[in-house]
Amino acid sequence: MTSKCPCEDLTGQFAHRVHSLDLFAQGTTLFAIGLAKKVLLADTVAPLANLAFQTPDPSLVLSWVGAIAYMIQLYFDFSGYSDMAIGIGMMLGFHFMRNFDTPYISSSITEFWRRWHISLSVWLRDYLYIPLGGNRLGVARTYVNLMLVMFLGGLWHGANWTFVLWGLWHGGWLAVERATGQVAGSRAFAHATTLLIVLIGWVMFRAADVSEAMGVYRGMMGLNGLATAPDIALAITTESLLFLMLGLSVAAFEPQLNRLAAHRLSPVSPDALTLFNTAIPTSLMIGLGAFTVMKMAEQSFSPFLYFQF
Numbered sequence: 001m002t003s004k005c006p007c008e009d010l011t012g013q014f015a016h017r018v019h020s021l022d023l024f025a026q027g028t029t030l031f032a033i034g035l036a037k038k039v040l041l042a043d044t045v046a047p048l049a050n051l052a053f054q055t056p057d058p059s060l061v062l063s064w065v066g067a068i069a070y071m072i073q074l075y076f077d078f079s080g081y082s083d084m085a086i087g088i089g090m091m092l093g094f095h096f097m098r099n100f101d102t103p104y105i106s107s108s109i110t111e112f113w114r115r116w117h118i119s120l121s122v123w124l125r126d127y128l129y130i131p132l133g134g135n136r137l138g139v140a141r142t143y144v145n146l147m148l149v150m151f152l153g154g155l156w157h158g159a160n161w162t163f164v165l166w167g168l169w170h171g172g173w174l175a176v177e178r179a180t181g182q183v184a185g186s187r188a189f190a191h192a193t194t195l196l197i198v199l200i201g202w203v204m205f206r207a208a209d210v211s212e213a214m215g216v217y218r219g220m221m222g223l224n225g226l227a228t229a230p231d232i233a234l235a236i237t238t239e240s241l242l243f244l245m246l247g248l249s250v251a252a253f254e255p256q257l258n259r260l261a262a263h264r265l266s267p268v269s270p271d272a273l274t275l276f277n278t279a280i281p282t283s284l285m286i287g288l289g290a291f292t293v294m295k296m297a298e299q300s301f302s303p304f305l306y307f308q309f
Contacts, residue, residue: 010094030083034084040291041250042074043302045069062228067199067220070202072247075103081304099119102254104254107194108190143179154168165204
C-alpha cells in the first residue's frame with residue numbers, strides 16, 4: 001500500500017503534468033480494459049447474484065453460486081470503474097494511484113485491505129486509525145481502534161446495519177490477526193480461509209437487510225435444502241455460468257496476466273518485435289473493444305455498483 005494520501009498524489013500534478021500520445025494511448029487501453037471488466041464480467045454474472053439474493057430461502061447451490069457471483073461482480077465492477085478513471089486521467093496527463101492490487105490472492109484479511117480499495121484503506125489509516133492512536137497506546141486500544149475504524153468504514157458505505165456488521169466483521173478479523181498472527185498452515189490454506197472470510201462478509205454487504213443476508217447464510221449451510229426449484233434453475237443461464245468461471249479464472253491468475261501484459265519479448269528480428277509490440281496488442285484491444293460494445297448493445301443500462309455509496 002502506498003504511504004501517501006490520495007490527495008497528496010495529485011497536488012503537484014495540478015501545477016504541472018505531461019501530455020503525450022504515448023500516455024494517451026496507454027490511458028485508452030486501460031479505459032478499454034476497465035470497460036470490458038464491467039460489461040463482460042461484472043454485468044454478465046450479476047443476474048446470478050441477483051437471483052440468489054432475491055429468492056426467499058435460496059438452496060445450497062444457489063446460495064453459493066450467488067455469493068461467489070457477487071464476489072466477482074463487485075470486484076470487476078469497482079476495479080473496472082477505477083481502471084476507467086485512471087485511464088481517463090492518463091489521457092489528460094494525470095497519474096492516479098492504483099486502487100486495486102490483485103486482492104483475491106491475499107492470504108490474510110490484513111493483506112486483503114492492503115490490496116482492496118487502496119485509496120479508502122489509506123484514507124482510513126491516515127485520517128482515522130493513526131489519529132486515534134494506532135498501535136501506540138497499548139494492545140487493547142489497538143484492537144479498539146481497528147474495530148472502530150472498520151465500523152466507520154462500513155458506515156461510510158451507508159446507514160444500514162448490513163454495512164455496520166460488514167465493517168465489524170472485518171474489524172474483528174483484523175484484530176484477531178493482530179493478536180495471533182496470520183492463519184496457521186500452508187499459504188494455500190491461508191488463502192482459502194481468507195477468501196471464505198471475505199465471501200461471508202460480501203453476503204452481508206450485498207443484502208438489502210440483515211434478514212436477507214441470514215437467508216443466504218442459511219442456504220450456504222444447507223438449511224434451505226440442497227436442490228434449486230426448477231423454475232428458479234431455469235433462470236440460471238449458461239452464459240452467466242461461463243462468464244462466472246471466466247471471472248474466477250481472471251481473478252485467480254491476475255498476477256500472471258499482469259506480468260504477461262507488461263512483459264516484452266525480444267525476438268531476433270526487429271520487424272518481429274514491432275509486430276509483437278504493436279500489431280498483436282492493438283488487434284487484441286480492437287477485438288476486446290468490439291466485443292464489449294456488442295455486449296453493451298444487447299443489455300440494458302447497468303450503473304456502477306459504487307455509484308450508490
